[in-house]
Amino acid sequence: MSAVYKREMSGYFNSAIAYVVIAMFFFFSGTFFYYDCFRQDFAGLSYVFGDMFFITMFIIPILTMKTFSEEKRQKTDQALLTSPASLFEIVLGKFLGALTIYAVCCSMFLVYGIVLSAFAKPQWSVILCTLLGIFLLGAALIAINIFISSLTESMVVAAVVGMGIGMIIAAMDYFINSIPVDWITFIMEKINFLNYYKNFTYGILSIVDVVFFLSVTGLFLFLTTRVLERRRWS
Amino acid sequence: MIEVKHLTKRYGKLTAIKDISFTVDTGEVLGFLGPNGAGKSTTMNIITGYISSNEGTVTIDGSEILEEPKKTKQKIGYLPENPPLYTDMTVRKYLEFMFDLKRVRLPKAEHVDEVMRLVGLSKHGKRLIKNLSKGYKQRVGFAQALLGDPQVIVLDEPTVGLDPQQIIEIRKLIKSLGKKHTVIFSSHVLSEISETCDRIIIIYGGKIIADAKADSLYEALGSDRRLSLSVEGNAGEISSELNKIPEVLRVKRVESDKKVSRFTLDYKAEADVRRSVFNAMARINCPIIEMRSGDESLEDMYLRLIEKAKGGER
Numbered sequence: 001m002s003a004v005y006k007r008e009m010s011g012y013f014n015s016a017i018a019y020v021v022i023a024m025f026f027f028f029s030g031t032f033f034y035y036d037c038f039r040q041d042f043a044g045l046s047y048v049f050g051d052m053f054f055i056t057m058f059i060i061p062i063l064t065m066k067t068f069s070e071e072k073r074q075k076t077d078q079a080l081l082t083s084p085a086s087l088f089e090i091v092l093g094k095f096l097g098a099l100t101i102y103a104v105c106c107s108m109f110l111v112y113g114i115v116l117s118a119f120a121k122p123q124w125s126v127i128l129c130t131l132l133g134i135f136l137l138g139a140a141l142i143a144i145n146i147f148i149s150s151l152t153e154s155m156v157v158a159a160v161v162g163m164g165i166g167m168i169i170a171a172m173d174y175f176i177n178s179i180p181v182d183w184i185t186f187i188m189e190k191i192n193f194l195n196y197y198k199n200f201t202y203g204i205l206s207i208v209d210v211v212f213f214l215s216v217t218g219l220f221l222f223l224t225t226r227v228l229e230r231r232r233w234s
Numbered sequence: 235m236i237e238v239k240h241l242t243k244r245y246g247k248l249t250a251i252k253d254i255s256f257t258v259d260t261g262e263v264l265g266f267l268g269p270n271g272a273g274k275s276t277t278m279n280i281i282t283g284y285i286s287s288n289e290g291t292v293t294i295d296g297s298e299i300l301e302e303p304k305k306t307k308q309k310i311g312y313l314p315e316n317p318p319l320y321t322d323m324t325v326r327k328y329l330e331f332m333f334d335l336k337r338v339r340l341p342k343a344e345h346v347d348e349v350m351r352l353v354g355l356s357k358h359g360k361r362l363i364k365n366l367s368k369g370y371k372q373r374v375g376f377a378q379a380l381l382g383d384p385q386v387i388v389l390d391e392p393t394v395g396l397d398p399q400q401i402i403e404i405r406k407l408i409k410s411l412g413k414k415h416t417v418i419f420s421s422h423v424l425s426e427i428s429e430t431c432d433r434i435i436i437i438y439g440g441k442i443i444a445d446a447k448a449d450s451l452y453e454a455l456g457s458d459r460r461l462s463l464s465v466e467g468n469a470g471e472i473s474s475e476l477n478k479i480p481e482v483l484r485v486k487r488v489e490s491d492k493k494v495s496r497f498t499l500d501y502k503a504e505a506d507v508r509r510s511v512f513n514a515m516a517r518i519n520c521p522i523i524e525m526r527s528g529d530e531s532l533e534d535m536y537l538r539l540i541e542k543a544k545g546g547e548r
Contacts, residue, residue: 003334007320010331014322079318079378082282083335084304232286234245 001089008097018101021063025105028055033112043120045112046201049130053197056138057170061162063101064145065155067094073153087225095146095221102138106131126203133200136213137193143220150227169193235260235416236386241290243276250276251440263412265431266420269540273440274420275315278390282312294386308337311384315391317375321364325355325374328363329381338382353377369400387411389419393426405430424536436536438543461499461527463511467520469495475514481505494523
């Protein structure tokens with residue numbers, strides 16, 4: 001697993017992807033930080049986090065689009081799959097690689113918190129709680145997008161589908177309001193990422209929310225190993 | 235060392251390989267020969283565990299790849315048709331990554347050095363793989379397969395796209411590997427295989443059509459004897475007369491000018507038709523200018539076998 005992880009990290013930094021993603025994340029979070037905190041004279045990061053929810057939906061597919069699609073296209077997956085590493089180790093290595101880049105992105109919020117401290121007394125508990133929320137949200141999205149990447153040989157398709165799914169997740173509230181069938185809205189309510197993410201931004205650390213994101217992450221990592229396994233047999 | 239039993243692989247409706255069985259002994263170099271699309275790569279992909287077969291088993295040194303994948307895969311070094319290279323890495327970084335991935339338990343720096351020296355990459359450790367030529371990329375792929383000194387080395391068309399000098403080097407390398415390792419390598423060039431391998435398996439249409447030791451290939455494949463013949467006279471008349479000789483299997487006109495026609499004549503291995511040919515030509519008063527016996531070349535034999543297999547399909 002550590003070999004795959006190291007390879008992923010070197011892959012991210014050898015290509016422009018890591019820099020582009022981190023730069024985009026810093027740019028947007030910085031812009032939101034300026035508008036939501038300085039312009040509004042507000043000593044909390046809740047709005048910044050709220051806005052970043054949507055940006056995350058677009059950034060993560062870019063981060064993960066290559067993970068399996070490119071391996072398959074370049075046939076480098078032959079090296080991975082004929083090595084003694086198990087499928088889950090391979091998937092986990094790739095997941096942790098993407099998660100590390102994402103964690104670097106998120107670490108910027110700590111800087112914003114420190115900047116705020118210079119002017120006011122921000123509630124650190126809320127900031128840290130939200131930070132955990134956006135981290136868990138990212139982990140779940142990374143898992144979903146790695147799964148999407150394992151389904152195709154084209155990283156463009158992986159990125160576009162990933163962004164499409166991200167938009168659906170982000171706009172779930174609108175869908176829920178416009179669908180009149182009760183049982184469908186009930187299910188959608190249950191899988192609405194925003195519902196679980198919101199609590200973190202209020203500073204509420206609830207076990208339900210944490211478990212939700214961890215389960216989504218686990219589920220899609222598992223599904224990815226199934227896709228790889230199935231490919232051997234088809 | 236390697237035991238392959240009744241492998242069958244289907245891609246949807248298409249059957250890529252059908253009921254393939256063979257064994258390879260320790261230290262043997264096995265050549266896998268067949269035209270493109272015959273099922274060579276599929277078989278190799280199954281042996282190395284990249285894909286799974288629909289039926290049949292592969293056992294390597296007593297362990298089965300589906301039951302003990304970790305243990306079994308550690309025994310195999312594989313160079314697929316397209317070397318699986320991460321082109322954004324340097325040669326050395328890539329080999330170190332593969333070293334870790336394969337969980338080799340040898341001193342890392344020394345072992346990577348040794349493998350790089352073996353394939354002639356010592357001076358290129360710091361170059362990015364994407365900047366290497368095709369031949370050097372192939373060498374990196376080769377090096378990767380050698381990492382960890384695996385008992386079994388599987389090479390899928392290792393010489394394709396290399397220049398003659400490199401081909402000779404790679405062949406030498408394969409030969410030297412055969413002393414310590416069990417090697418399976420595939421090619422669609424027969425001369426290459428007959429030169430390097432102890433044993434040859436010819437595969438066509440997903441089936442094994444021949445399996446023989448390299449030095450007894452002629453006998454094992456039931457090869458016929460061949461005669462080259464130049465005769466003066468009417469070509470049609472000559473060939474019909476030649477065909478009348480009972481031991482003659484095939485008469486083929488190679489070329490003819492106004493006076494002299496050249497033929498090749500295949501006849502049964504146990505017979506000697508030279509006298510009958512002489513008599514036959516004397517009867518129709520056509521002088522034999524040249525008669526030379528020469529066995530069927532390996533290439534011809536290979537093509538004939540494939541023709542035969544094609545015929546069997548129809």
